[in-house]
Amino acid sequence: MSILIDNIGELVTNDEGAGLLGLRRDVAVVVEGDRIAWIGPSAQAPASDQRIDAGGGAVLPGFVDSHAHLVFAGDRAAEFGARMAGEPYTGGGIRTTVAATRAASDDDLRRNAGRLVAEARRQGTTTIEIKSGYGLNVEDEARSLRIARELSDETTFLGAHVVPAGSDPGEYVDLVRGSMLAACAPYAKWVDVFCDRGAFDEEQTRAILTAGKQRGLGLRVHANQLTEGPGVRLAVELGAASADHCTHLSSADVDALAGSATVATLLPGAEFSTRSPYPDARRLIDTGVTVALATDCNPGSSYTSSMPFCIALAVRDMRMTPAEAVHAATAGGAKTLRRDDIGRLRPGARADLTVLDAPSHLHLAYRPGVPLIRQVLHNGIPSNY
Ligand code: NIG
Numbered sequence: 001m002s003i004l005i006d007n008i009g010e011l012v013t014n015d016e017g018a019g020l021l022g023l024r025r026d027v028a029v030v031v032e033g034d035r036i037a038w039i040g041p042s043a044q045a046p047a048s049d050q051r052i053d054a055g056g057g058a059v060l061p062g063f064v065d066s067h068a069h070l071v072f073a074g075d076r077a078a079e080f081g082a083r084m085a086g087e088p089y090t091g092g093g094i095r096t097t098v099a100a101t102r103a104a105s106d107d108d109l110r111r112n113a114g115r116l117v118a119e120a121r122r123q124g125t126t127t128i129e130i131k132s133g134y135g136l137n138v139e140d141e142a143r144s145l146r147i148a149r150e151l152s153d154e155t156t157f158l159g160a161h162v163v164p165a166g167s168d169p170g171e172y173v174d175l176v177r178g179s180m181l182a183a184c185a186p187y188a189k190w191v192d193v194f195c196d197r198g199a200f201d202e203e204q205t206r207a208i209l210t211a212g213k214q215r216g217l218g219l220r221v222h223a224n225q226l227t228e229g230p231g232v233r234l235a236v237e238l239g240a241a242s243a244d245h246c247t248h249l250s251s252a253d254v255d256a257l258a259g260s261a262t263v264a265t266l267l268p269g270a271e272f273s274t275r276s277p278y279p280d281a282r283r284l285i286d287t288g289v290t291v292a293l294a295t296d297c298n299p300g301s302s303y304t305s306s307m308p309f310c311i312a313l314a315v316r317d318m319r320m321t322p323a324e325a326v327h328a329a330t331a332g333g334a335k336t337l338r339r340d341d342i343g344r345l346r347p348g349a350r351a352d353l354t355v356l357d358a359p360s361h362l363h364l365a366y367r368p369g370v371p372l373i374r375q376v377l378h379n380g381i382p383s384n385y
Pocket residue numbers: 091093094097194222225270296298299300301302
């Protein structure tokens with residue numbers, strides 16, 4: 001089954017073409033099965049079984065949301081309300097979600113996570129990483145990852161989110177890197193640690209990441225969200241694919257990232273929802289750091305599944321250009337997942353793409369809050385919105 005997409009206003013390839021986004025005009029795309037088969041001048045497009053008329057809209061790679069916490073129950077709207085009335089964000093509310101998650105049935109967790117994946121898809125996201133981290137015991141972490149795996153291949157073991165209420169920190173770290181890791185590793189591609197004030201320190205983070213690496217998991221770190229600290233340095237030292245948040249960085253942190261293969265994943269939804277200062281994206285990019293954008297979708301610090309919203313924040317409040325933000329939300333996310341089959345449009349790549357109800361990528365930030373996603377192809381299968 002082949003699909004021809006034509007009447008494209010602008011094609012963002014992140015590959016061959018003009019500028020950072022590899023922009024092409026007057027081209028058509030042919031999808032065969034779950035792959036891109038052909039990109040070329042519209043006049044030379046081969047015959048296909050089906051046609052999608054992009055109506056002059058821009059076509060982009062599907063968004064790659066490389067940081068999301070979707071397996072949980074309940075919400076924390078009251079905590080958000082209190083924060084907007086002046087309370088600080090400390091991460092302490094994580095334990096509220098842990099209690100609700102433990103009490104929920106598998107089906108409730110599956111339904112809630114599935115709802116959020118569908119919500120993200122309607123906003124153009126075709127790949128979403130899903131973390132555990134609201135179970136915090138062997139059984140509930142393993143079931144969180146089993147459910148996450150039903151929805152995504154990009155699953156992350158975050159048993160080291162916080163020390164659960166009533167546990168001794170040292171004993172908990174031993175549990176995480178011992179039997180919890182053993183139970184969770186079969187369902188996870190990645191291991192992540194929240195290395196920050198009130199969560200895990202350098203030694204604990206190193207012990208858990210090292211154990212995960214020995215099990216064959218790739219590394220990610222929640223680093224430098226609440227304070228400057230060892231997270232980013234450790235991520236670089238241990239070869240993590242991504243250091244996420246990067247809100248409070250020293251010059252040494254920025255330099256370490258610039259000289260490494262570790263991507264800085266910025267999560268402006270978290271700063272928005274916790275009313276915190278944004279990370280200095282300009283400084284990172286200008287120093288040569290690769291930057292990705294993701295939602296951090298979770299019920300505490302960033303309850304949004306919208307990559308277009310994060311792009312708009314990155315442009316308006318983090319001084320990224322629209323091209324930088326779109327690139328970070330597509331190719332950047334793919335890089336943090338160490339994937340080259342997504343995040344760019346070229347023959348052989350996965351047929352994951354979005355058609356906008358707007359003629360160029362600029363409109364994603366220029367028209368904030370407007371539902372501009374007209375159509376999404378995921379694995380070559382179209383849905384209309
Ligand atoms: O990435 N910082 C740690 N974890 C999440 C917040 C989780 C929560 O508050 O429930 C984050 O922001």
